[in-house]
Amino acid sequence: MSRRFQIVAVALAVGFTLSACGSEKEPAAANAGTAVTESPKGTKGTKGNSMNMQEAAERADGMLDAVLKKIDPEVQWAHGPTTKGSCDVTRRRTVMTIVSADRRQRFLDQVEQFWRTSDYRIKAKNDDAVFPAVYAVTKDGFGISVSVRARGQAFFEADTPCVKESKVADSASEPNGPDYDGVYPLPGPNVRSDYWSAEAS
Structure with missing residues (x-):
């Protein structure tokens, strides 16, 4: 036993x-x-992309340049910080023009319409009255967004897909106002526009 x-x-x-x-x-x-x-980028499946980080960052810059040029009347912007992940890059732009609460939705509508005509897919929207946002994605896996945050300031971000690792230089795009080089965080919106800063009468 x-x-x-x-x-x-x-x-x-x-x-x-x-x-x-x-x-x-x-x-x-x-x-x-x-x-x-x-994964915030959702691009793990694109690691075979032939671009490297620098090339992808330049493409992101081009996307940001294009949408900012389409905003009418023009808004003043400055570069935000560039960040690198293990295989992706995020470029940022900060709008320095004061966009009033009454003009906020028109601002986002212009951006969204341009992205739709550029054949971007609108991935998500936040219709919050104070902090609205629009998120879009391109067919080749780049993400781009516009969001309104504290003090009513608008921010643009462009995220690359997963690409080959490389060094990334500062953006070659020239801001249409002070560049605030080395200043972080950037100041709140401080440029008045007869149109964008106007309150409803």
């Missing part, structure tokens, strides 16, 4: 050990899946 009891005890011990190993691995697998799902 004692011999049989020992065999059963050993079998149970091995079973508990294997079970413990499995329970340790499951959270890691779950976390790994969550990390991919929650």
